[in-house]
Structures are given as C-alpha cells and as structure tokens.
Amino acid sequence: MTVMEGTFTFETVGGNKLIVSDSQASPAKNKLEIKVTYDQNEEPLISQIEYAFPAGTKGKDFAELKNLRQIEFKIDDWTVVDVSKEEFMELKSQKKEKRSGNAGWYACRFEEEEEFIYALTPGEAWSMKDQQIMDLMMENVVTTAAEGASVIRCTVGILAEDPQEYGLEIKKERDHTVKVQDFYPESGCALSGEQVRLNWFAQNAQKLFLFSGGVKKEIDPSKSSEVVTVLNTAEYTLEAVNGEKKDSRKTLIQVLPLCLRQFWADYEEEKIKWDVCCGKHIKINDISTSFSSGSANLSDYTPGLPVVLTAEGKNTSVESAVYYGTEDERIDIVHFQKTITFYKGFQILDVLWKLYELKSKNTAKSIRIVYQDRERNELYDIKGGENLGTEGSWQQILTGTEATRAGENILVTMYVERYDDGAHKGYQITI
Amino acid sequence: MEIKSFKINGTDPEQTYEAAAGELLKLMWDCPDCDFCMIYPYNWKVDRNGELEVYIYETMTVILRAVKGRESVQKEITAKISGGEDVKEISVSPAGPVSAGEETKFDFELGKTDFGYLDHGIGRVEGNSGSYVLKNQYTVYRYDILAAGGETGYKEKTVKAGRSDALEIQRLKYVMMKNGNEQRYELSWRIVNNDGKDVIIEASDHKSTFAKSASGHASFTRTGGDTVTLSIRCDAGEKGKIEFADIYPFELK
Numbered sequence: 001m002t003v004m005e006g007t008f009t010f011e012t013v014g015g016n017k018l019i020v021s022d023s024q025a026s027p028a029k030n031k032l033e034i035k036v037t038y039d040q041n042e043e044p045l046i047s048q049i050e051y052a053f054p055a056g057t058k059g060k061d062f063a064e065l066k067n068l069r070q071i072e073f074k075i076d077d078w079t080v081v082d083v084s085k086e087e088f089m090e091l092k093s094q095k096k097e098k099r100s101g102n103a104g105w106y107a108c109r110f111e112e113e114e115e116f117i118y119a120l121t122p123g124e125a126w127s128m129k130d131q132q133i134m135d136l137m138m139e140n141v142v143t144t145a146a147e148g149a150s151v152i153r154c155t156v157g158i159l160a161e162d163p164q165e166y167g168l169e170i171k172k173e174r175d176h177t178v179k180v181q182d183f184y185p186e187s188g189c190a191l192s193g194e195q196v197r198l199n200w201f202a203q204n205a206q207k208l209f210l211f212s213g214g215v216k217k218e219i220d221p222s223k224s225s226e227v228v229t230v231l232n233t234a235e236y237t238l239e240a241v242n243g244e245k246k247d248s249r250k251t252l253i254q255v256l257p258l259c260l261r262q263f264w265a266d267y268e269e270e271k272i273k274w275d276v277c278c279g280k281h282i283k284i285n286d287i288s289t290s291f292s293s294g295s296a297n298l299s300d301y302t303p304g305l306p307v308v309l310t311a312e313g314k315n316t317s318v319e320s321a322v323y324y325g326t327e328d329e330r331i332d333i334v335h336f337q338k339t340i341t342f343y344k345g346f347q348i349l350d351v352l353w354k355l356y357e358l359k360s361k362n363t364a365k366s367i368r369i370v371y372q373d374r375e376r377n378e379l380y381d382i383k384g385g386e387n388l389g390t391e392g393s394w395q396q397i398l399t400g401t402e403a404t405r406a407g408e409n410i411l412v413t414m415y416v417e418r419y420d421d422g423a424h425k426g427y428q429i430t431i
Numbered sequence: 432m433e434i435k436s437f438k439i440n441g442t443d444p445e446q447t448y449e450a451a452a453g454e455l456l457k458l459m460w461d462c463p464d465c466d467f468c469m470i471y472p473y474n475w476k477v478d479r480n481g482e483l484e485v486y487i488y489e490t491m492t493v494i495l496r497a498v499k500g501r502e503s504v505q506k507e508i509t510a511k512i513s514g515g516e517d518v519k520e521i522s523v524s525p526a527g528p529v530s531a532g533e534e535t536k537f538d539f540e541l542g543k544t545d546f547g548y549l550d551h552g553i554g555r556v557e558g559n560s561g562s563y564v565l566k567n568q569y570t571v572y573r574y575d576i577l578a579a580g581g582e583t584g585y586k587e588k589t590v591k592a593g594r595s596d597a598l599e600i601q602r603l604k605y606v607m608m609k610n611g612n613e614q615r616y617e618l619s620w621r622i623v624n625n626d627g628k629d630v631i632i633e634a635s636d637h638k639s640t641f642a643k644s645a646s647g648h649a650s651f652t653r654t655g656g657d658t659v660t661l662s663i664r665c666d667a668g669e670k671g672k673i674e675f676a677d678i679y680p681f682e683l684k
Contacts, residue, residue: 183503187474188470188472188473188474189473189474251505252472252494253472256489256491257489259473277472278472343584344582344583345584345585348453370675370677372678374680374681374682377681379675380567381552382554383554394554395554395555396548396552396555399585413676415676430679
C-alpha cells in the first residue's frame, strides 16, 4: 500500500495533549474538538477514527459508572450515533476483541450505494473507501466519575492494509476544590409566611449546611435546592465542606410591598401576560390564578371589555386593566393601572397609563384621567385636566380616606377621545 | 467574570444609600462578561448592562447577581429610609385669587426630601416649586411630604390659591343603600359660577331625570340590576367646563 506523504496534525488546545478537568460547573470543558488536517493538496483518506475510552474501575468501564447516560459522536455537526447506556452495554457485550485493556469504539463514515452511513461499532472498523477529511467533534468525552486517560487515534491510509496511525492523548484530571459556585433564591422577595426555594451549585462538597437566623441545618450534599419558609426579611448562608476546607455564599430574601412588574397584551402572540412580585390573591377578571407570572390567551377574554388584574401584597393593593378593543375595531392597547400603598394614617395612590401598539400615528385625540373618592365625593381631573399624552404616571397622597375601604372608594377613570375616523368612538375605563 | 460597576444614585456596593421615603432611585450596572443579570428583590432578569428607576418606601437591599453558566457573582447596596424630612414654608405667587388662564407659582421650602404632593389633582411635585394654571375656585391647597423615622408618616402645610370665578362642583353627594333586592340612591349637588348654563346630570340606565339647575337634590330606587352611575356636564365658556362620567355612588353599610 502506498501511504501519501505529508504531515497530519491534530489541532487542539495546547498541542497534542489535552487536559480535561472533571468540572460539572463548566460543561464546555467536557467537549473535545479536534480537527484533522493534512498539509498537502490532495485529501488523504481516513480509514477510521478510534476513540478508546479510559479504563474504569476493575471489571467495569466508565460507561457503567452511574454518571454516564449517553454517548454521542458527532461528525460535521450531525449526530452520528446516539447511544444510551443500555445500548452501549448491549453493543459491548457483542465485542469480540479488546485493545490494550480498553474498550475501543469506532465512529465510521462509509459509503454504501451512493449513500453515506454512519455507525458506531465495537471492534474493528469497517473498511472504508472514499473518505474525506472531516472535523470530528466528540461530546461527553469524559465521565464525571473517574480519572484516567484515553486516546484518540486517527488511522490514515489509501487502503486498509498498511495504515499509518497518529494519536492524541486526552488526560482527565479531577478538580477537588470545594466551592459554592452559585446560590440564589427563586424569588428575592416574598410575602410573610410564603415558601421560597433556594437553589445552589456546589462542587466537591462532602457536607452542606444552610444557616439562617442563627439556625444551622445540615443538607444532603447530593441536593441542589431547599425550600424555606420566609417570615421576615432574612439572610441565608450555604456552606460547603470537604475535609478541612470550606466555602460559603450568602443570599437574601426580603419581605416587601407588591410590585406589579408587567401586565400587558401581546398582539403577536395573542396573549395577556403578567408578572407580579410579592403578591397574593392574584385574580384576572375575578378568577384566581396561582401563577405570579404567566400568560393566557386573548381569545379567553371578551373583546371590547377590559381585562383586569387585581392582587394584594404587603401594604399594597393593585388593580390593573388592559383594553384592546374588538376584532372589528382594533385600537391601541391600553394599560391603565391603580396601585394603593397603605401606611398608618394615609395611602399613596399610583396611577400608570400607557397606550401602545398604536394602530395609527395619532389614534388618541386626548386622554383624561379623573380621580374619584366615593366616600368624600371628590371628583377631579388629574394634572389639571391637561391632555395627558399616551404614556405617563401620577402619584398622590391620600390623607382623608378610610384605609380599609380605600380600594373600593378610590376610583380612577380614563377617558380616551379618538380622532374622528368614521364610526370609531371614544371609550372610558374605570378601575 | 466580575461586576464592573453597580450603583444606586451614585452609591457603590457594600455601602448604604440614605434615602428619603418615596424617593426615586436610579440603579445602574455593567457586567460585560456575563450571560445575564438578576436584580433582587424584584426578580428582574436584565441585560448585562443597563439602568432602571424604582421608588423606595421602606429600607431594602438591592442585589445585583451576574450569571455566567453555572457561576455567579453578586453585589449589594442597602437603600435606607432615614428621617429628617421637613417642609418649612409654602408660598404662592401671585397671592390672592387669579383670573382664568393666569399661572400660579408654588414655592416649597424643603429639608431633606426633594418632592411632595399637591392638592386638587396636581399630585407629586419634584423639586422646590411648580407652576400651574389653576381651574378651581380660590380655596385651601394642601402640600404634603413623606417623613420617615420609625414609621413613615407625612407632614403638611397649607396655602390658599385658585381662581376668583371658576366653574366648580362645590358639593356632590351620591350615595346608595341596599335593602334586599332594592337599591335606594340619593344625590345632592351644588355647582358655582355656571353663568346660568344648564347642569346636565344623566343616569347610566337613563331611567331617571334630574333638574338642570346649579343645585338640587334627587332620589330614586332600583330593583336588581347594575349599579347606576351618573354623568354630569356643564359648559360655562371662559369660566370652565365640567364633564364627568362613571360617577359611582358611595355605598352606605
């Protein structure tokens, strides 16, 4: 057999030896990319590429160790073979030959009746013809359980008889440093008595402890989250221990007033969407929802009538309306919101409005918002009755209304007078 | 990965920003190397750099957490409500009633805080002064500021301002009492400076009529059905215009 002359190189990080650390925190490090190139004009033929897995513990190879669930070989960005752990075990049992105590697997590409076929086979590779140089990318190359070394070999030849072999050694090292790489709550604020999940990512922890308010609780180190009940604003500390070494991180969950971050209609997705922070008793058109953030189909609601979200929180109540006209009379989407924050002896009223998805440049001729206190019979335009523009906010202190009935007694009405374009009239919304 | 900068109103992390109750806080951050950031306590997922404004009503700690893959770094700044707010003086110019269209300027002599709330629909006023064309009759204006210290309270000063001849609803009492399936409504009104023009009051179900005079009383009953709301209109030219709809009654319980 004639072997083509030239130099084959394996391009990787750091020359012909690649150290891959066992790091769950950086899955990107578990990806090995190699490119096989040839420095001559003619493309040689690659008869096989072999990946020899590292030796596992006695009597077992690494696939049998619990962390490995799947083996995947990719060539040219296509998954060549996707083998589950069970299939791997089955294929392994079919192997007739072992190579240097390691299990060898071959990712092959070969042509059969003008079709390219990929296969993963134990034992010897199929003899191949008309192979091309390819970029070979292997994912999940190393296991998270064992240390060791494995080799990628590339055999080149025109015919299979007298191939030349080139190899690349991969060595897997293990990082034993104990570290808390992330620690965060599902929500940074809560209502008093609410349960919040704390999540974390800890590396090489033999023991885990969660501290809060002087109380220390030991956590199973295989867990990555824990639910806590929040009564007041509190700091939480997660400590990971490995022998003499420790690492810790803190986070905070605060008990604060409600914040309605978003309530809007998305015409493109045809959905109503909301996002309430530190709120409870969330209702949309008087129907309770247990989701503090979520979405619902616009088609669930009657066109031409506002969709109203109400919610309560610590010292706060909010009523927010979204209005978007009817199928025939699509108008601007209006978001109109009233929030009352309760203090001892007074309240703060916040009114927000926004017209968006404007159907024409000047759809709204004028916007007025009127404040009404039913108990004290006060009635006035906010901001002196000037045209309020399509977006804005207004805040007022209320010192005379009875706190327990403020939500129902304080009303705001938005009047939108539209440009005269035929049948389209103005409209008003009261919340 | 690191948090290059994080500030609240110019204050850096691990420091405390002393805020007045109700103050507007400006958050700014920049973490060029991360995938995204989270801002607690609000649970906002934001880009690696940006700015946001929030009002503060009680002491809280704002945390910026920058995330990249499975790693994160975080910094925090405590915004503390501290007292010391005061309104020493409030004055208007011109003093005395003004005529239609004339502007009135309010001046506030403030201590620590730099905003307050003015009466008659004006609402939150930033800074030590505000100028407005007033539409109400000459009367008392209240100016309130929030004052922290233990519990958040408020401090108030008053001044008189307004027009000499504004069209105005001086009294509007609209109540409702339920008695089984029956609702009994009572209305009384007094409008001033209408220049003899009709005051047009209408019921939402159009089942009652009301006198067009500047003042009056009315009562009516309904059985079942929706709450009756009222609309009220009056156009007195230069003296002003009244136009309200969706006036709800106060339910006596």
